[in-house]
Amino acid sequence: MSWLEIIALLGGVLAVLFAIGTPVALAFLGANLIGAWLFLGSGAGIEQLVRNASMSVNSFSLVPIPLFVLMGELLFHCGLAYRAIEAIERLLHRLPARLGCVSVVGGTAFAALSGSSIANTALLGGTLSQEMLRRGYSTTLALGPVMAVGGIAVLIPPSTLAVMLGSLSGISITQLLIGGLVPGLLMAALFLLFVILTGHFRPQSAPRDATASSYTLAERIVPFLRDVVPLFGIFVAVIGSMLAGIATPTEAAGLGAFAALIATALYRKLSWAALVKAMTETAKVSVSILFIIVASTTFSQILSFSGATSGMLQLINAVDPTPMTLIVCMLLILLVLGCFIDQISMMMITLPIFMPLAHAAGIEVVWLGLMMLVAIELGMLTPPFGILLMVMQGASRSVPLVSIYKAAAPFILIEIGVLILMLMVPQLTLFLPALVR
Amino acid sequence: MQRARSLTWVMRLCGGTSAASLALLSILVVGDVILRNTGLARWSWLSELTEYLLTISTFTGAPWVLHNHGHVNVDVLLRTVSAAKARWLVRASNLLGGVISAILLVVAVRVTFDSYALGSLVFKNLIFPEWYLMTPVVLCFGLCTAEFLTRIVTREAHA
Amino acid sequence: ETTLRAITAFQPGTTFAKPFEDFVSKVNAQGEGLLQIEVIGGPEAMPPFEIGNALRNGIVDIANTTAVFHASLVPEGVAMTLATRPMSELRENGGYALMNKLHEDKARIHWLGRLTQGINYHIYLNEPPADGKLEGLKLRSVPVYQAFFKDLGATPMQTAPGEVYTALERGVIDGYGWPSIGVFDLGWQDKTGARVNPGFYQVETGLYLSLKTWESLSEEQQTFLEGLMIETESSSSLVQDLAEAEKAKQIEAGIEMVDLDADAATEFGAAAQESGWKPILATSPEHGAKLRELFAE
Ligand code: NA
Ligand code: NA
Numbered sequence: 001m002s003w004l005e006i007i008a009l010l011g012g013v014l015a016v017l018f019a020i021g022t023p024v025a026l027a028f029l030g031a032n033l034i035g036a037w038l039f040l041g042s043g044a045g046i047e048q049l050v051r052n053a054s055m056s057v058n059s060f061s062l063v064p065i066p067l068f069v070l071m072g073e074l075l076f077h078c079g080l081a082y083r084a085i086e087a088i089e090r091l092l093h094r095l096p097a098r099l100g101c102v103s104v105v106g107g108t109a110f111a112a113l114s115g116s117s118i119a120n121t122a123l124l125g126g127t128l129s130q131e132m133l134r135r136g137y138s139t140t141l142a143l144g145p146v147m148a149v150g151g152i153a154v155l156i157p158p159s160t161l162a163v164m165l166g167s168l169s170g171i172s173i174t175q176l177l178i179g180g181l182v183p184g185l186l187m188a189a190l191f192l193l194f195v196i197l198t199g200h201f202r203p204q205s206a207p208r209d210a211t212a213s214s215y216t217l218a219e220r221i222v223p224f225l226r227d228v229v230p231l232f233g234i235f236v237a238v239i240g241s242m243l244a245g246i247a248t249p250t251e252a253a254g255l256g257a258f259a260a261l262i263a264t265a266l267y268r269k270l271s272w273a274a275l276v277k278a279m280t281e282t283a284k285v286s287v288s289i290l291f292i293i294v295a296s297t298t299f300s301q302i303l304s305f306s307g308a309t310s311g312m313l314q315l316i317n318a319v320d321p322t323p324m325t326l327i328v329c330m331l332l333i334l335l336v337l338g339c340f341i342d343q344i345s346m347m348m349i350t351l352p353i354f355m356p357l358a359h360a361a362g363i364e365v366v367w368l369g370l371m372m373l374v375a376i377e378l379g380m381l382t383p384p385f386g387i388l389l390m391v392m393q394g395a396s397r398s399v400p401l402v403s404i405y406k407a408a409a410p411f412i413l414i415e416i417g418v419l420i421l422m423l424m425v426p427q428l429t430l431f432l433p434a435l436v437r
Numbered sequence: 438m439q440r441a442r443s444l445t446w447v448m449r450l451c452g453g454t455s456a457a458s459l460a461l462l463s464i465l466v467v468g469d470v471i472l473r474n475t476g477l478a479r480w481s482w483l484s485e486l487t488e489y490l491l492t493i494s495t496f497t498g499a500p501w502v503l504h505n506h507g508h509v510n511v512d513v514l515l516r517t518v519s520a521a522k523a524r525w526l527v528r529a530s531n532l533l534g535g536v537i538s539a540i541l542l543v544v545a546v547r548v549t550f551d552s553y554a555l556g557s558l559v560f561k562n563l564i565f566p567e568w569y570l571m572t573p574v575v576l577c578f579g580l581c582t583a584e585f586l587t588r589i590v591t592r593e594a595h596a
Numbered sequence: 597e598t599t600l601r602a603i604t605a606f607q608p609g610t611t612f613a614k615p616f617e618d619f620v621s622k623v624n625a626q627g628e629g630l631l632q633i634e635v636i637g638g639p640e641a642m643p644p645f646e647i648g649n650a651l652r653n654g655i656v657d658i659a660n661t662t663a664v665f666h667a668s669l670v671p672e673g674v675a676m677t678l679a680t681r682p683m684s685e686l687r688e689n690g691g692y693a694l695m696n697k698l699h700e701d702k703a704r705i706h707w708l709g710r711l712t713q714g715i716n717y718h719i720y721l722n723e724p725p726a727d728g729k730l731e732g733l734k735l736r737s738v739p740v741y742q743a744f745f746k747d748l749g750a751t752p753m754q755t756a757p758g759e760v761y762t763a764l765e766r767g768v769i770d771g772y773g774w775p776s777i778g779v780f781d782l783g784w785q786d787k788t789g790a791r792v793n794p795g796f797y798q799v800e801t802g803l804y805l806s807l808k809t810w811e812s813l814s815e816e817q818q819t820f821l822e823g824l825m826i827e828t829e830s831s832s833s834l835v836q837d838l839a840e841a842e843k844a845k846q847i848e849a850g851i852e853m854v855d856l857d858a859d860a861a862t863e864f865g866a867a868a869q870e871s872g873w874k875p876i877l878a879t880s881p882e883h884g885a886k887l888r889e890l891f892a893e
Contacts, residue, residue, distance in 0.1 A: 021515045022530040022537075023508035025499070026581075030537040044653040047551070050544045052646055054574040058492045060484060061756040066459045066494070067466065160758035166783045168607065173761055173783040245767030247470050248759045254466035276456075283456035284507050287498030292509065294495065304641035348640040352608040384511065393509045401512050473734065473751055481742050484754035555702075560667035560674070561739040564879065567668050 001038075003311025010035050010303065011340075014385075024390055025288075028295030029053070035302035049298060056297045057290050060250065061160070066286040067253035068110075068119035071234070071260045072127040073278040073285075078264035078271075084231055085131050087223035090215060097199025097206040099132045100141040104191045107149030108156065109235065116160060117150025117377065118289060119253070121388050124149075125395035126285050138205035139399060139407040141198060145191055147388045147404075148411030151377045151418075152191075155184030155370065158242070158249055161343060162373055169351045171369045175433040179366050180373070182428055187418045194414060230266075234259040288394040292387065293342070300341040304349060309337070313353050323361045327368060327423065330354050331375045338379010338386070346376055367422075370429045374419045381408055381415070444580075444587055448504040451580065455498030462490040482562040489570065496573035500580035528589070535585030542578035549575055598817060599632045600657040600809065605644040605665055605801075611778035612801050613638070615711040615828070615835070616660035619803070622824055631817045633658065648804075652704045657809040660711065662801045664740050669703035671879045672887055676710070676800040677740055678872045679891040683710050683829040691890035698883060699804070706810035708803040709825035714836050716795025717741060720779065721771035722764045724790040724852050736760055736772035741797065744871035745773070761787055775799045777842040780849075790852045794861050796868035 001009070010031050017027035036049035075081040085099065092098040103124060110120050124146040132142035154161045157177040166173035199206040237259035241247040247255055264270040303309050312333070319329045330350070337346050350372075358368050380388045383405045392404050422429055469483045502508055510530075515523050549571040557567035587593075602620065606613040620633045642650055647659045648666025663673025676695065679686070686692045692707075699705040719735065731749035745752040755763050755772075763769045764787035772784070776795055779785050803825065810818070847853060856864055869892060877884040 017530070017533060018511040019514045020526045020530040020533070021510045021512060022534050023503065023510045025508060026534050026537050029541060030533065033537065033540060040655050041653075044655055046540070046544050047548050048646065048650055048653060048655050050541060050548050050574065051649055052643055054492070054496075054545070054548075054571055055643060055645065057495045058488045058570075059756075060488055060754055061758060062491055063462070063466065063487055066491070067463060070459070070463055158762050160756070163761045163783075164758045167757065167761075167781070170781070170783065172786070174786050241470070242762070242766055242768070246474055248755055248763045248768050250756060250759060251466055251470045251768075254463055255470060257463055258467045279456040279460050280452065283452060283459055283494065283498050284502055284505070286459060287455055287495055287502050288508055290491070290495040291499045291502070301641055301643070304637050307636065309640075310637070345640045348607060348638065355609070390509045394507070397507065400516050402516070473753070476732075479746060479751045481737075481746060481752045481754070555669070557668045558671055558879065560671045560875070560879070562742055564875065 001306075003308040006039075006303075006306050006308040007312070010299075010308075018384065024385075025291040025295040028292070028299045032295065032298050032302055035299070035306060039302060039306035049302070052301060053294050053298045056294045062290065062293065063250050064116045064119045064253040065122060065289055066282060067250075067257050068116070068123040069126060069285050070278065070282045071253070071257040072123040073281045074257065074260040074264055074275075075231075075234075076127040076130075077278040077281065078267070078269040078274045080227075080231065080260075080264055080267055080269060081127050082131065083223075083227040085128070087227040089135075089209060090220045091224045091228075093208065093215075093220070095196070095199075096203070097137075097141050097195045099128065099135070099137060100145060100195035100199060100206060101192060103128050103132070103142075103145040104149065104188060104195055107146055108152050108188045110149075117153045117380065118387060118391055120150060120153055121147050121391045122285055122289060122395060125392045126281070129392070130396060133396065133399070136207040138198075138202075139403045140410065141195060141205055143392055143396070143399070143404060143407040144409075144411045145195060147381060147392050147408050148191060148415065149188075150380065150388055151374060151411075151415045152184050152188050154373045154377045155180035155187065157181075159373075160249065161376070162369075164344060165347055165351075165369055165373060168347050169355050169365070169369060171365045172433075175366045176369050176373075179370050179429045179433045182432060183370065183374070183418055183422050186421075186428070187415065190414050190418065191411060194410060231263060234263060285395055289391055292390055296340075296385075296387070297342055297345070300345045303340060304345070309341070309349050312337075313350065316353065316357065321357070321361055323363050326357060326361050327363065327371065330357075330368070331371060331419070331423075334372060334375040335379055335382065338376065338382060340385065341379075342387070343376050343380065346379065347372075364426065364430060366433055367426050367429050371419060371422050374415065374422065378412065378415055378419070381412055383408075444583060445504070447580065448501045448584075451497045451576075452501035452505075455494045455501060458490045458494035458497070462487050462494070465490070485562050492570060493573050496577040499577050500584055503581055503584050528592075531585050531588045531593075535582060535589060538578050538581035538585060542575065542582050545571065545575045545578055597629050597632060598813065599634050600805075602633050602635045602658045602660070603642045603647060603650065603656045604635065604638050604659065605647055605661040607638050610781045611775075612712065612799070613660070615801070616803075619660075619711065619824065619828060622828075623821070626824070627820060631813075631820055648703060648705065651804055651806045654806045654808045656806065658708075658803060658805045660801060661804060662799075663707075664800070666703065666705070666804075669705070670699055672698050672876060672883050674740065674872075674876055675884070675887040675891050676802070677797050678869060678876075679798060679800075680869075680893045681891060683713060686891065687826070689890055691887070694883070694886060694890065700807055704807040706805040706807050708805055708821060709829055710800065710802045711828065712799050712801040712835060713829065715775050715777060715799040715839055717773050717775055717797050717799065718795045719771055719792040720774055720784075720788045720851070721790040721792070721854075722767065722769075722787055724854055725792075728854065728856075730792070733770040734768070736763070736769045738773070741773050741868075741872070743874065744796065744868050747867055747871045757782075760784060764788070776839045779842075779846065779851075785846070785849045785851065788846075788849075788851050790854050791846060793853055793855045794865065796865060797872065 013031045017030050036045040040048050129142045129146050162176045166176050238252045238256040241255050242252045380386050465483050465487050472478045549568050552568040559567050623633050644665045647661045648669045650656050663676050696707040699707045733750045735745050735750045736755045737745050737752040742752045
């Protein structure tokens with residue numbers, strides 16, 4: 001079978017199973033069964049599939065996901081998050097789309113320390129987004145930023161994905177991390193601007209509490225000092241333990257959850273019932289994410305094994321090798337692959353082919369690497385299958401998937417805008433690395 | 438109906454196991470940091486154990502999440518067609534979901550026995566028979582099959 | 597003409613994929629009309645720890661991997677990493693034959709031979725140890741040498757590959773174990789300040805075939821493969837040159853060489869062997885003892 005036929009077959013099976021509403025993980029597993037039978041070799045092939053699937057989440061790299069979710073659930077189910085949100089609403093009363101801004105700023109902050117956009121979206125999507133929906137915020141403001149800040153997460157250090165890209169491609173990790181700062185902050189600023197403008201021109205998308213305007217200055221500031229400021233302690237626990245050399249980023253997520261537990265105890269909100277509830281919700285959200293990872297990881301393995309991905313990659317050799325067209329084609333390929341394949345696999349598959357081409361065409365690799373990171377992250381966000389969309393759907397089961405697609409759309413456009421800007425103005429990414437070279 | 442209710446209890450037990458595994462995982466991660474930095478002990482198998490807990494939690498939790506309709510699905514078509522047509526789609530997806538789970542169950546059982554008969558070992562810091570790690574997978578697809586069967590028999594039409 | 601479907605456990609373009617790529621091009625050049633190898637993919641197509649099972653079940657015909665990855669099937673295979681004798685000697689003294697027999701009996705895998713020889717593992721540190729002592733250091737490790745690090749008095753740590761760089765930078769880990777070559781593949785050289793000499797163990801990567809495939813090959817095809825394999829094994833002085841070149845490159849990149857004195861070095865080597873053989877002897881007392889006799893001096 002040609003690569004196009006393989007993709008059409010497996011993609012077709014997936015599309016049908018998706019359309020009739022089969023859970024995404026089982027739909028992938030269904031396509032995997034057919035793929036394993038055809039390409040790995042009938043019965044033995046399916047046995048191999050089951051083996052690969054059963055070992056696929058046996059990875060330390062995935063540990064931050066439940067830990068970050070737990071951090072959020074603890075704050076949420078013990079009522080701390082609710083009070084903090086209330087306090088911010090009061091303090092920033094005049095700011096359009098207040099909580100939307102909080103999710104961009106907070107998301108960037110968490111992104112800066114988590115390095116995992118899935119963990120980040122799961123943390124905020126299960127907590128802040130739900131509270132925003134409850135307060136009548138539009139889905140665009142409540143869900144969009146929380147999914148999109150992952151794009152910032154990969155650019156602002158620490159970024160596991162940037163380090164992996166550096167390790168797999170031979171591009172200097174230090175340069176990648178420094179180079180990501182400016183485009184990452186630019187993306188954050190644009191998200192913030194979009195959120196504020198939306199709140200300003202469509203006030204109904206971020207309704208205000210009518211009584212809030214009558215509060216005195218003290219009534220605004222005191223709750224903030226009491227309910228929000230101490231929570232920065234959690235942030236300090238996570239960032240501080242990493243900076244002090246006490247914990248790796250993964251372990252820091254654990255310390256963050258631990259700090260959240262202590263915070264709930266200090267606020268006298270910790271009860272057995274709340275703890276059980278938080279643990280149960282953590283399991284629900286984490287399991288739905290990890291089960292999709294089981295299924296989609298094995299799917300991308302089968303796709304690679306069948307030769308479909310390498311066949312598709314051969315397209316790049318047919319391209320006119322001027323730097324610009326080459327880069328655009330590479331980025332387009334990543335966007336398409338993002339529909340089927342996880343980030344790490346995407347890098348493993350494409351880098352051995354892209355890097356020699358880039359070197360031959362004289363392309364600045366730090367620049368290319370950073371654009372690849374944005375494209376890979378975009379792949380996680382674009383319909384139909386973007387893992388971040390699925391994570392958000394897992395966190396808010398009552399919202400139709402179409403609304404989640406719609407909520408992500410403006411942010412996808414902004415990210416594409418930043419990507420084009422990075423492409424047109426290489427200095428945006430390259431001037432900081434040049435300073436330290 | 439009786440049988441469906443006892444399935445609910447099994448599912449709750451699974452959910453409890455899954456949540457408890459994650460709780461233990463969190464404790465181990467924090468404990469590892471504390472032990473290492475205070476120099477109280479050096480248990481290099483702690484972080485290995487967290488990986489296994491992740492596997493256990495995922496596979497025991499998956500049928501419970503399925504039972505509670507918590508798995509993500511693409512509901513674009515389901516929400517646009519008429520209620521009657523949507524019911525048919527749901528039945529079709531339950532049937533296919535059941536078939537997929539049942540095939541995976543059979544294969545998982547075979548792989549587990551194969552691994553048992555062969556005496557495969559997980560050969561890291563902790564050394565133990567590999568088939569231990571397969572049992573959550575068998576449990577997972579067994580209960581997923583049971584869940585879809587129940588839905589088909591009770592003609593449940595919830596997406 | 598037969599075409600073998602191959603998989604590699606090592607990312608194309610990295611150090612340990614190279615000897616395999618060379619082998620494949622030799623086979624495809626010299627084996628025209630007889631035998632060809634088609635590489636299907638790397639770790640993105642088959643998880644490295646599953647390659648052993650894929651060979652056992654005939655899902656792939658041949659693989660570039662290490663026995664460490666299929667230790668679940670043949671725990672004794674780790675002995676190859678601990679070997680102190682060269683392959684030429686093992687082929688003479690029956691060590692190769694015994695190891696291959698264990699692979700064939702236990703896992704339906706035929707061990708063709710070794711692609712990497714004489715490449716040691718080293719301890720790399722983010723800065724030179726203050727008093728030359730390794731005790732109390734937090735070292736990122738993998739199961740093969742975790743027991744050794746622990747016996748040295750260090751704290752072995754499991755760190756996700758994507759986090760090693762950050763962990764080194766911040767001092768969460770003081771160092772890591774890695775072969776004498778390939779540090780630059782990962783980009784960790786920026787955060788590496790020292791390397792401890794001598795090394796310990798030797799990196800084992802090799803060629804493994806599905807036994808079913810091996811038995812289906814004609815005698816001519818088998819002889820052809822074996823001939824090329826032995827030729828490759830005996831030319832492994834090339835790899836030694838590579839290690840020397842890499843050492844120079846590391847020094848140039850600012851990695852300080854910390855040499856243990858002669859006594860300490862001997863003790864270090866002996867401790868490594870002791871820690872390494874312990875789990876093998878525990879899991880497989882009879883074969884383990886025999887293998888130790890044949891593989892280690
Ligand atoms: Na980050
Ligand atoms: Na996508």
